[in-house]
Every structure is written in C-alpha cells, then in structure tokens.
Amino acid sequence: MSSIKPVIRIKDLVAKYGDLTILKGITVDIMPHEITVILGSSGCGKTTLLKNMLRLYEPFAGSVHFWDENVLEMNEKEFDEVLKKTGMLFQGGALLNSISIYDNVSIPLEMHTNLDKDLMDKIIKVKLKLVGLSHAMHKLPAELSGGMRKRASLARAMALDPEILFFDEPTAGLDPITSESLDALILTLKKQLNMTFVIVTHELASIHRIADKIIFLDSGEMLFCGTLKEAEKAGIPQMDRFFKVGKF
Amino acid sequence: MNLKVENNILFVQTNLDKFNVSELKEQFLRLKKSRELQGVSVIDLEAVQEIDSAGVALLDSFQELLESEAKLLLMRGASASVRSLIETFSTTKLEFVEVPKPTGLWETVGESALNFYQMMVTALTLASEIFYYSLVGIFSRKTARKGSLIQQAFILGSQALPIVALLSFIIGFILSLQSGMQLKNFGVGVFLADLLSITMVREMGPLITSIIVAGRSGSAIASEIATMEVTEELDALRMMALHPIKFIVVPKFHAITIVMPILVMFSILVSQIGGAIIAVGVLDTSFENFVARSINILSIKDIIISFSKSIWFAWVIVIVGAFYGFQVKGGAEGVGKATTSAVVTSIFAVIVFDAIFSLLYL
Ligand SMILES: Nc1ncnc2c1ncn2[C@@H]1O[C@H](COP(=O)(O)OP(=O)(O)OP(=O)(O)O)[C@@H](O)[C@H]1O
Ligand SMILES: [Mg+2]
Numbered sequence: 001m002s003s004i005k006p007v008i009r010i011k012d013l014v015a016k017y018g019d020l021t022i023l024k025g026i027t028v029d030i031m032p033h034e035i036t037v038i039l040g041s042s043g044c045g046k047t048t049l050l051k052n053m054l055r056l057y058e059p060f061a062g063s064v065h066f067w068d069e070n071v072l073e074m075n076e077k078e079f080d081e082v083l084k085k086t087g088m089l090f091q092g093g094a095l096l097n098s099i100s101i102y103d104n105v106s107i108p109l110e111m112h113t114n115l116d117k118d119l120m121d122k123i124i125k126v127k128l129k130l131v132g133l134s135h136a137m138h139k140l141p142a143e144l145s146g147g148m149r150k151r152a153s154l155a156r157a158m159a160l161d162p163e164i165l166f167f168d169e170p171t172a173g174l175d176p177i178t179s180e181s182l183d184a185l186i187l188t189l190k191k192q193l194n195m196t197f198v199i200v201t202h203e204l205a206s207i208h209r210i211a212d213k214i215i216f217l218d219s220g221e222m223l224f225c226g227t228l229k230e231a232e233k234a235g236i237p238q239m240d241r242f243f244k245v246g247k248f
Numbered sequence: 249m250n251l252k253v254e255n256n257i258l259f260v261q262t263n264l265d266k267f268n269v270s271e272l273k274e275q276f277l278r279l280k281k282s283r284e285l286q287g288v289s290v291i292d293l294e295a296v297q298e299i300d301s302a303g304v305a306l307l308d309s310f311q312e313l314l315e316s317e318a319k320l321l322l323m324r325g326a327s328a329s330v331r332s333l334i335e336t337f338s339t340t341k342l343e344f345v346e347v348p349k350p351t352g353l354w355e356t357v358g359e360s361a362l363n364f365y366q367m368m369v370t371a372l373t374l375a376s377e378i379f380y381y382s383l384v385g386i387f388s389r390k391t392a393r394k395g396s397l398i399q400q401a402f403i404l405g406s407q408a409l410p411i412v413a414l415l416s417f418i419i420g421f422i423l424s425l426q427s428g429m430q431l432k433n434f435g436v437g438v439f440l441a442d443l444l445s446i447t448m449v450r451e452m453g454p455l456i457t458s459i460i461v462a463g464r465s466g467s468a469i470a471s472e473i474a475t476m477e478v479t480e481e482l483d484a485l486r487m488m489a490l491h492p493i494k495f496i497v498v499p500k501f502h503a504i505t506i507v508m509p510i511l512v513m514f515s516i517l518v519s520q521i522g523g524a525i526i527a528v529g530v531l532d533t534s535f536e537n538f539v540a541r542s543i544n545i546l547s548i549k550d551i552i553i554s555f556s557k558s559i560w561f562a563w564v565i566v567i568v569g570a571f572y573g574f575q576v577k578g579g580a581e582g583v584g585k586a587t588t589s590a591v592v593t594s595i596f597a598v599i600v601f602d603a604i605f606s607l608l609y610l
Contacts, residue, residue, distance in 0.1 A: 020329060021297075056483045076491070083489035094484035097475075108488045110393060157487075 005068070007032045007164060007196055008053065013062035015045065015052045022048045024220040025062065030164075035190060035197040035210050039242060040217035046200040047091060049217065050166050054088065055079065066164075084112055087157030088166040093149035095141040101152040102128070102137040108159040127155040130185065147174045151182070158189075165189075167199040171206050183209045204243065216242070251275045256287045258310075261295045264303025272306060280313060288314070290345070294325030304337035311340045374574065375567045377493050378501055385498045393495075400503035405511065407464050412457055412511050413518050419452060420444065420519025424526035437531035441541035444523040449546060449554045453516040455602055458561035461508065462594040466569040469500055470590030473573025474583040497570045501563070508562035509555055516554070553609050560605070561598045568594040 006029035015023035022045040030036050038046050052059040055071060064071050066082050074082070095104045105124045109115060115123070128137050131151040141149055150170060157165060170186075171179035183206055189195050201207060207214070207228065214231045216224040216239045223236050231239060250262040250272060262268060279285050291310065296303075311321050322345045326334065334342055428440045473496060476482050482492045520542055527533040572590040576582045 019327070051483065054487065056486055080489040083487060086487070088484070088487040090480045090484055092480055094480040096481055096484075097479070107393065107490075111488070111490055153484075156484075 004031060006030055007067060008198075009063075009065040009068075010053055011063045011065075013049070013052060013064065014060040015048050015057065016060045017048075017057075021060075022220055023052065026217075026222050028215055028222060028225055030196065030198060031213070032196050033190065033194050034212040035186065035199060036213045036215060037207055037211040038198065038200045038215045038217065039202070039207070039239070041242075044217045045220055046217060047168055050088070050168060050198070050200065054083075054086070054166070084160055085162055086164045086166065087160070087162040089150065089153050089157050089168060089170055091168040091172070093141065093146070093153040095149060095153055095156070097141050100138050100140055101133065101144070101155070104141070104152060105156045105159050108156065112160060123159070127158050128152075130158070131155045132181075147178050150174070154182075154185075161193070162195070164196045164198065167197065167201070169200050169202065171201060171203050176205070179203065179206060180209070186210055249275060251279060253279065253284050253288060257290045257292050258285070258288050259292045259295070263298045264296055264306055265298065265300045266302035269302045269306040273309065276310060276313065285314065289320065290322045290324055292325050293323055293327075293330060296326065296330050299330050299333050301333075301337040304334050305339075307334065307342060308338055308340045311342060370575075371567070371571050374493075374571050378497055378567060378570065381491070381494045382498050382501045385494065385502065396499040397502050400499045401507050404461070404465050404500075404503050405507045408457070408461050408507075408511055409514070411464075412460050412515050415456055415460065416448075416453070416515040416519040417522045419456060420448065420522030421525060422522075423447065423452070423519075424523040425530075428526045428531050432531055437527075438533055438537065438541065440523065440527050440531060440533070441538045442545040444520065445542040445545050446550065448516045448519045449550050451602070451606070453512045453519070454554055454557040454561055455598070457508065457512045457515045457558065458565065458598045459595055461504070461511065461562070462565045462568075462598060463591055465500075465504065466565040466594045467587045467591045469497075469566060469569030470573040471583055471587040472496070473570060474576035474586040477574065477576050478579055478583060492574075493570075497566065501566050504562040504566055505559060508558045512554060512558040549609070553605070557602065557605055560601060564597050564601060565594045568597055 008030035010026055010028050010030075013023055013026040014021065026049060038049065040046050048057070051057050053064045055064075059072065062072075066086075069082075071079055071082055095101065096107070102124060105127055106120060109120050109123060113120075125134065125137070128134055131154050133148060133151055133155065136144060136148060136152075141152065144152065150173075154167075154170070167186075171182055174182065186197060186199075187210060190197060197210075199210070211228050214224065214226065214228055215222060216231070216236065218238045224231060224234055224239055226234070232243065250260065250268070252259045252261060260272075262272075264272070276285075291307070307321075307323070314321055320343065322343050323331075323334065324345045326344060331344060424440055424444055427443055428437060431437050431440055431443070473482075473492075476485075476492075476496070485492050485495055520539075523542075524535060524538050527538045528535050569590045572586040572593070576586045
C-alpha cells in the first residue's frame with residue numbers, strides 16, 4: 001500500500017480573500033486512481049480549496065505538490081504543463097458563452113495539439129457522445145439546461161484526456177437519474193482510464209456510489225480524511241450530523 | 249495580560265477560543281475584584297481575528313458578570329466574521345456599536361492617493377502584459393483561436409462605421425458652416441478647405457472616432473471580460489492552460505490597432521464631404537479647388553500625428569476596458585459598474601492624451 005505515491009500533496013494550505021481567512025492550514029494527500037470526495041457545509045471553503053490548489057487564486061501560505069513538484073514555485077509555462085494534465089468542472093459550468101458547445105470542447109484541442117481537423121472532429125464527437133450531448137452539439141450554452149451545461153463542461157474538461165479531474169458539485173441541481181448516470185460515467189472513467197477524481201459534492205447517494213476517500217471540511221479546517229466506513233465510525237459530531245440529516 | 253482597561257473601554261487583545269477562555273475569565277474576575285472595571289461599558293474587539301463558540305460564551309459571561317452592576321456592555325470594532333459568529337452563538341443579547349475611526353483630512357487624502365497609486369500600478373502592469381503578449385502574439389501561432397483576429401476586426405469596424413460616418417459628416421458640415429461664414433466675412437472663404445483639413449486630420453478625426461469606439465467597443469470589452477470573470481469562464485480558461493490576456497485581450501488589441509486608423513481615415517474623408525457641400529454651395533469655391541487645397545495643406549507630419557494618435561487612443565481604450573473588466577467585483581451588478589467606469593475613464597483618458605499630444609507636437 002505504502003508504495004503508491006500521492007498525486008497531489010497539500011501541506012498547510014492557507015487561503016484568504018483579503019483579510020478573511022477561509023482555509024486555516026489544510027494538509028492532505030490525494031491518492032492516484034481514487035475518487036476523493038470533499039464534504040462540508042455551504043460556504044466552508046470547498047470551492048476555495050479547489051481554486052487554491054489549482055492556483056486560480058494564489059494561496060496565502062503552504063505548499064501544493066502535483067506529481068512531486070511544488071506548483072506554487074512554478075512559473076506560468078511550467079504550470080501550464082500541469083494544467084494540461086488536469087481538468088475541472090466548475091460549479092456553474094463556465095462554458096464560453098459566445099460559442100457552441102462543440103467549439104467549447106474544441107478549444108483545448110485547437111490550442112494545445114496539432115491534430116488535423118478530421119481527428120479533432122472525431123475526438124470532440126466522442127467526448128460529447130460520452131456525456132450524452134451528441135444531439136445538442138451545435139447549440140450555444142445559453143440554449144442548454146443547467147444539467148446539460150454541466151455535462152458539456154465535463155466533455156470539455158475531458159478533451160485532452162486529463163489524468164486528474166476536479167468536479168465542483170457535478171450533480172447539484174440534476175435529477176436523481178441523470179445524476180446516477182453521471183456517477184456511472186465517473187466510475188467508468190476511473191476504471192477504464194485510471195483517472196483520479198477530486199469531487200465536491202453534497203449528495204449522500206452519490207457519495208455512497210463513488211467515494212473511495214472522504215475529506216470533511218468545517219470552518220476552514222479539515223476534520224476528517226479517510227474512507228466512508230471510517231467516516232461513519234469516526235464520531236465527529238459535525239460530520240455525523242451531515243450523514244444523518246442527509247439520509248432523509 | 250490580554251485584557252486591558254483604558255478610558256473605560258475593555259480591550260481584548262487576543263483571539264478568543266476554547267483554549268484561552270478560562271484564563272481570560274480569571275483575568276476578568278481579577279480586574280473586577282480590583283474594581284478596575286468600574287465604568288466600563290464597551291468592549292473593544294478590534295484585535296480579535298478569530299473567535300469560537302467558547303469565546304462567545306466568554307463574552308456572554310462578561311455581560312452577566314457586569315449585569316449585577318446594572319450595565320449594558322456594548323461590543324465595538326468586531327470584524328464581520330467575528331460579529332456573525334457572536335450573533336450566532338450568543339445567548340444573551342450582545343449589542344454592537346460601530347465606532348467610526350476618526351479620519352483626519354490628511355488620512356483621507358493619503359488613503360485616496362494610495363488607492364490611486366495602487367490602481368495605476370495594476371493598470372500599468374496590465375498594460376505592459378498586454379503590450380508584451382500582443383508583440384509576442386504576432387510571431388507565435390497559438391495564442392488565440394484561428395480566425396478570431398479577422399472576426400474581431402470585422403465586429404469592431406462594422407459596429408463603429410455607420411455612426412462614425414454620420415457624426416463625422418455632421419461635424420464636418422457644422423464646422424464648415426460656422427467657420428465658413430466667418431471666413432467669408434473676411435473674404436477668404438477659400439481657406440475653409442485648409443482649415444477643415446488640418447482640424448479634422450490633427451484633432452477631430454482621431455478624437456471623434458475614439459470617443460465612439462470607446463463607447464461602443466471599450467464598453468463591450470469591459471463587459472465581456474467582467475461577465476467571464478463573474479461566470480468563472482476566466483478560471484475555466486486558466487484550467488485549459490490558456491491565458492486570459494493572450495486569449496481574449498490580444499486579438500482585440502490587434503484588431504483595434506488595425507481598424508482604428510482605417511476608421512479615422514474614413515472619418516476625415518466623410519467630414520470633408522460635409523465641408524465640400526458648404527464650400528461649393530455657400531462659399532462658391534469649386535469642388536476641385538476644395539479637394540486640391542485640402543490635400544496640399546497637409547504635411548507628412550500632420551498625417552503621422554493623426555495616425556499615431558489613432559493608434560494610441562485605440563490602445564488606451566483596450567487597456568482601460570480590460571482593466572475594468574478584470575477588476576470586476578461582485579456578480580452581475582459589478583459587470584454594469586465595470587462597463588460604465590470603462591467608458592467614462594477611457595473617454596477621459598483619450599481626451600487627456602489628446603491634450604498631451606497637441607502640446608508635444610504643436
Ligand atoms: N471572491 C471572493 N471574495 C471574497 N470572499 C469570497 C470569495 N469567494 C468566496 N468567498 C467566501 O469564502 C467562503 C468560502 O466560499 P466557497 O465558495 O469556497 O464555499 P463552498 O464551500 O464552495 O460553498 P458551496 O457549497 O456553497 O459552493 C464563503 O464564506 C464566501 O463568502
Ligand atoms: Mg462551492
């Protein structure tokens with residue numbers, strides 16, 4: 001077991017917005033080929049954690065290692081290489097609104113590969129088919145429902161076959177059936193492509209289906225990190241409440 | 249000592265949490281015993297950065313301990329996060345007062361000077377990045393999507409063209425009407441061509457065009473970037489290992505650099521038509537004469553000034569628009585504010601630059 005190295009190592013990560021400290025020193029390892037779920041109440045800093053480890057905001061202090069290299073010490077070019085191996089699904093989808101979802105998926109391919117048009121087209125169509133959007137590929141993001149937008153965004157995040165995918169509440173706002181099929185897709189990707197996932201979610205059903213590890217955040221601190229079974233036995237009041245209330 | 253009494257105010261000089269509340273309570277009781285708390289009615293929480301429920305309980309107990317002396321404690325200087333925690337966990341009703349910091353005239357002046365300085369630093373950094381990437385972007389293939397330069401140039405140009413034409417025509421016409429009458433009184437109506445030509449080429453052409461482009465495209469740039477920031481699209485671009493300045497701003501920068509001189513040229517031409525109508529219709533000059541004089545009066549220097557003005561103004565518009573776009577704060581409302589500020593500031597900046605230019609190249 002111990003021979004497997006973590007893909008991401010976060011150490012004493014402190015995040016602030018201005019004077020407001022959101023994360024007060026998070027230390028955690030993300031293991032490869034696992035689905036790590038980040039849990040916590042609304043506003044506790046889950047999105048902030050994702051954004052800080054990916055340098056969408058510069059962390060105030062601490063270190064973040066991806067594949068054993070501290071990304072906070074990298075220059076932009078070096079970090080670009082890390083970003084190409086990761087993808088992220090934002091809470092609101094964050095598709096480029098002025099172009100079709102086909103074009104949205106094509107952007108990473110156009111910008112970072114030298115594929116010819118035909119190959120690119122094939123890749124884009126496969127990715128859109130995977131998320132069940134073949135029929136809507138020439139629509140603009142504004143013409144899609146919230147769930148479709150999230151799926152389109154997933155197709156875009158997968159365009160370059162990343163090794164790590166970050167999801168910010170992928171199933172929030174989706175009906176149970178769509179959300180289950182999204183979970184199934186995540187499990188398939190993990191199994192077939194050996195991908196690593198870091199997922200923020202609130203949905204208990206989803207957690208039971210997919211989570212290998214759970215990280216529980218509360219008011220800027222990490223209260224727990226371990227498997228679901230351990231989580232249920234850990235006896236951390238805030239987390240127990242989370243599981244109990246969620247059941248109904 | 250983490251508690252200090254001064255001017256009847258109790259200053260708390262530490263964070264309040266479950267690890268130090270017991271000790272603080274002892275301190276408080278000691279202060280009470282030694283009668284130092286007499287007259288105290290305000291607790292200052294300015295130094296408190298973090299507080300937990302135990303800390304709030306401590307504040308509650310301060311209140312209760314002083315109640316025997318029939319006093320209502322007021323909290324002041326609490327930061328927003330501390331305050332919201334207190335309001336959540338407090339069992340007694342703790343009252344807050346806002347104490348506005350006494351700000352002197354010089355502090356206010358100093359603060360706004362500092363803000364202005366910081367804003368200028370940010371703007372200049374952004375400007376230099378835009379210049380750098382625009383220069384690099386000319387030579388490197390993959391900074392923006394294919395076709396986005398042509399597309400941007402076309403949008404910019406076609407948006408502004410009709411209104412630039414209309415306004416330039418009207419201004420050329422009115423300018424000629426007003427000055428033509430004066431010139432005619434002195435019997436030198438033929439000079440209208442010279443006058444209009446110089447004015448339009450050196451001043452009005454670049455200025456009118458820039459003001460229109462600032463209103464049209466400057467605002468569009470600011471609102472596009474601001475919207476993208478608000479909807480996390482900029483973060484999404486970063487996640488695709490793309491650089492927002494390279495991807496969004498640079499194509500616009502290139503496009504406006506190409507389009508603006510063309511628009512200015514167009515504006516000058518159209519205004520001359522307005523002038524020609526007056527010259528031929530009112531002042532009895534021949535059309536050929538008007539055209540010949542208009543062209544002959546211009547020196548190379550005039551044309552260079554016109555050209556460089558148009559490009560400088562174009563750059564000012566893009567940079568100001570991008571600056572306010574990236575600065576956006578707080579949701580959809582922020583987008584509107586960013587757009588308005590961008591238009592006002594870029595028109596202001598264009599006029600200031602115009603003045604500087606005119607002084608430098610008289
Ligand atoms: N750009 C920002 N500027 C200032 N404060 C922010 C900003 N973004 C988030 N915050 C604050 O940081 C805290 C954590 O926000 P974050 O978005 O990380 O929460 P979250 O755990 O993702 O919540 P949710 O489950 O609702 O998405 C919140 O209190 C929020 O008010
Ligand atoms: Mg969030």
